Amino acid sequence: MRIAVAGSGYVGLVTGVCLAELGYQVICIDVNADKIKMLQSGRSPIYEPGLEPLLQRNVISERLHFTTNPEYAYTNADIIFIAVGTPELKDGATNLKYVEAVSKTIAEFIKDDVIVCTKSTVPVGTNDKIKEIINNLKPQELHVEVVSNPEFLREGSALIDFFHGDRIVIGSNNHQAATLIEQIYLPLNIPIMKTDIKSAEMIKYASNAFLATKISFINEIATLCERVGANIEEVANGIGKDHRIGPYFLQAGIGYGGSCFPKDTKALVQLAGNVQHPFELLKAVIEVNKLQQSIPVVKAKQLLGSLKGKSVAVLGLAFKPNTDDIREAASLVIIQELLAEGAEIAAYDPVAVPNAARVLEKGVTFTKNIKSALYGADIAIIATEWEEIKSLPLDVYSTYMNTPIIVDGRNCYSLEDVRDHPITYVSVGRPAIIKEQSKILIH
Ligand SMILES: NC(=O)c1ccc[n+]([C@@H]2O[C@H](COP(=O)([O-])OP(=O)(O)OC[C@H]3O[C@@H](n4cnc5c(N)ncnc54)[C@H](O)[C@@H]3O)[C@@H](O)[C@H]2O)c1
Known part of the structure; x- marks a missing residue:
């Protein structure tokens, strides 16, 4: 054959x-x-x-x-x-x-x-x-x-x-x-x-739309958790034990990206529109995801006030770990918004820097390792949960940063571990840990 x-x-x-x-x-x-x-x-x-x-x-x-x-x-x-x-x-x-x-x-x-x-x-x-x-x-x-x-x-x-x-x-x-x-x-x-052919074509879109829906759903619950003082990890664990729901794809974060979910959800909305069925649920999923990608910058501003002239380390550029694909990555949205706020950016990714450098305008310094990105930074934003980033000892942040403040978009660290360090740590859907040493102004 x-x-x-x-x-x-x-x-x-x-x-x-x-x-x-x-x-x-x-x-x-x-x-x-x-x-x-x-x-x-x-x-x-x-x-x-x-x-x-x-x-x-x-x-x-x-x-x-x-x-x-x-x-x-x-x-x-x-x-x-x-x-x-x-x-x-x-x-x-x-x-x-x-x-x-x-x-x-x-x-x-x-x-x-x-x-x-x-x-x-x-x-x-x-x-x-x-x-x-x-x-x-x-x-x-x-x-x-x-x-x-x-x-x-x-x-x-x-x-x-x-x-x-x-x-x-x-x-x-x-x-x-x-x-x-x-x-x-x-x-x-x-x-x-x-x-049949049409069902096969629809299975692919329906699969991606369903997975995107799960992500936006858990992210909405995460926002509610932040407002009411609950912890999304406990909540996701609790709902995931129900076999009808299942434990997968319930990790809160800063939204989905990549070459498939964003375009396939939009294509399904279009396809639905072509047959006179406004797919309201999926439109909301897309809108929630859009807002979610901006959340790290919103949180950074809440923590630091103005970001003008502030030094920001962005850790992770790929839309997810173990790929160099940056198509529709949350990091790109974050970086564009940081640049618009007048921040100075040092960004690190183990493999995606060449692809990111091709699409990002001037104003971003790409570093060869995490420590160089963190050196002198006023705040660090974690955009991709690479193993190298998840396993980075918390000491490194307090040693290298100007003010050890982390906005973790992927919930890479356990709150217990962070509490033992002089680090201010704001993640997704979990209680914020605010440390005196950070000398920050919370608005
Ligand atoms: N990337 C994923 O994770 C993934 C997963 C499932 C499905 N898909 C789907 O698979 C398809 C391909 O996605 P991808 O991520 O591999 O895209 P890609 O952009 O990485 O690769 C597409 C390739 O096709 C080549 N090409 C374009 N026109 C051609 C032609 N006439 N003849 C030969 N080659 C041509 C391009 O040069 C490019 O190398 C898309 O429809 C995507 O939605 C992607």
Whole structure:
């Protein structure tokens, strides 16, 4: 079985590498020549734990190839996975230009019957559109089936998710095509659910919308906890023990980010609007998340008064730990707002600095380690719960900072530990710890 994967980003690259690891012949194609050059030399353009060694092993064993040449990738493929980006348009709808472009290229270069399997997250009805585009342009004698196979991997644990995912969803209106895609995944021993195309497309959006809802819900409860003097960790623990609710995705913080939840929630609101159903619940989820990302700056201002000329250390830039992805990261919102307040910013992240430096305007100093970011700072804001940040001894803050004040957006430290240190500590949904030594003005 010869497999082509279109798009070598977070999803396409992981898919290609892991399918090669399963023993398939895989050609990954991308329009970005720099990315392909890097991949051909065995280096990963993205930070994903465990990916690079697996990539190298499969390149050496000649099961995995990278190209920018559509003829080489598509001509002899039995199955073509589409994993190109589906970013949002200004109005929140999904931008399908990459999906449409790749569909046209596939139609142009195939020389045999083929199954096109869509991993990109696409609105309901898109797979029918892909089929239509390909059928209009392909040689008439060829038969093309389109299957929806939404991707559920999480950046930072993408390999674990590929090999040990909760489920694989295969949406098809053709039994034979669905069975062939099923066979590819059988060695993984992951529950496979076969359904119709539209339901498969909707499962992906509904999953992300539900998870985003859980996050915004727990964040709203966290705000209430702060106001009434309860502790969100106790509350989340208490509600999570109910099997109907479950303990997962109940960590309060400064909101969701990344390349999926923000755009997929907006796309579902758009999709609902297109069928005359205003999705009020999801609109509120999105609004709550937007406010949540600004909370560290609001808290910093409450603690310090004006932030003008204040030195702020921002710890963590990636939208979550174990990735270099900064798309829609809370850190970016925080930094923009701090800059608008006239603060001076020193920011640290173990891997995401190059990506952040590309999108952030001047005014941010990126440091090579946490201590340099904290040195002389008036306040530290924790934006990403990297292990390196969570395990940083609290002494370091009091030693290096001008005033040891932490606004922890990810609840990295236990309140018991903080109480033993001369540190003012404000987290999410938990009682604030205000220390005399900080000599601060609380408004
Ligand atoms: N990143 C995630 O965690 C994740 C998880 C689940 C689903 N998804 C979905 O998967 C899709 C891909 O996401 P991603 O994060 O991997 O995106 P990405 O931006 O990292 O990668 C997309 C790649 O596609 C390439 N590309 C664009 N047009 C192309 C073409 N015509 N032919 C070949 N390559 C082309 C781009 O150059 C880029 O390298 C999106 O629809 C996303 O919503 C992403």
